[in-house]
Amino acid sequence: MSVQQLESWDAARLAAWCNPLLADVEAALSRWVGIDGPPPLGDAMRYAVLDGGKRLRPLLVLAASEAVGGEPQAALRAACSTELIHAYSLVHDDLPCMDNDVLRRGKPTVHVKFGEADALLAGDALQALAFELLTPGDGSVADAVQARLCRLLALAAGSHGMAGGQAIDLASVGLALTEPQLRRMHQLKTGALLQASVEMGASCAEGVSAAAMKALREYGAALGLAFQVVDDILDVVADSATLGKTAGKDAENDKPTYVSLLGLDGARARAQALLSDALAALERSTLPDTAALRALAHMVVDRDR
Template identity: 65%
Template structure:
């Protein structure tokens, strides 16, 4: 696939996701809650997770309307996690996606409620009844598919995944971690939701066991690669470039791949994980995985 074709696909899909978020994240939620929710999730971010959902769905010739709901749901979970992570009781950050964090803009209590509401909304989006599907101009979403998508997302977001990884992260401030422990933390905190994005897209179709195994391995590799690159960028880029506070991991004495491995070994590790992701796609037997392949390249190219 040509880079121009891929860039066009990304722009189109990002526009579609943004419109869906605007449609499903309610402005009319009471007492300013809707404004805080929309501030936290609209008009910002790379939207990598939705793109992984949509690309994986295409790779398995899945149901696009289901994948769009999954893409919105996973972005809502990601956005809620950022809102909560930025709060004073956790990372105490003031900049996210190039603008003040939600608790700075709307207050701590409203930020907490906005994150709670976005988490709940993610599962509401995944479980439309017949009336909701009809109003969106979609065919009914089968109950079994709704359950599979909810299971994948909840496991990735909960104690065994993202929330558990954040707990390890908070408990590790000022403590040395070896590479294995760091990998475990980030496979939970960051990797689980990225891997789930791929598997939710796959769940919208009917891939065979070989394809599922390849997609799972791809998601695991790209999920960890994303975090390694984030650690590299945190110590090599300015806040204005990142859209969030640069150097905060070092300032908070948090272990990172750069602090554990060193900068150049971390760069090499990111490249190796990209190669693992590409090899997993090759093993999958999928004929149309070019967009997933290019997404892996884009994730890792950020550090070059």
């Protein structure tokens, strides 16, 4: 095991790794999203996606692809596709019939700016675009990789993934969930897409061992849950300006959270335990260079927004 793998990147090292990749993702999204669509729809799609967001899912895709030596063109498309699914879910989540939120990433939400109908359609079109990006039709991505990426993304987005988790979330308002029930909800609602991001990145190469793939999946699962635990903590401790979205919504909406279940200290301890799980999974992967994946796990747990 290399020394590089065991040491943690500091913020500057992480930024040096992230920034060129983020620039690639932004450029690709800008080139691919909402172009030549009917103006209100295309504009709403671009508004929902561009110039905002941590791009955590794309970074996970790219880090996992790097770790296995994945094909960069496939990885960039996969990275953007995960962000489109995430962005569409936020647009629909913010609608009045769901969370009825007016602020996202410090800006008015899509339906506030474009109206509910175009927000609905923009979300729908973003989901379709995600699968379009994964299937370029020009031979630039191997057919087997296209098929694998589409399957992973579809499973993560659908009723056994994100949409299913949101349905459980809706049905859970005001209920006292047990911890296993809360975990299940979050594994679907946010965990599935985060985990799929890791798996999609790892699917951009051929010949990844089953053991490495399993370890990466476990890394993704731990990181996905850690992300949600931290989200619950930030909803309590951060202010709306820092978060870029309305803080304190969970308590206001009487939603079960890790903080309501474990308390603030308990939730923080849980986040640290999940970070340890994620790092241990990376060691089990025996991949030679997982430094970026390690750094992203730290970033997820240490973030303040």
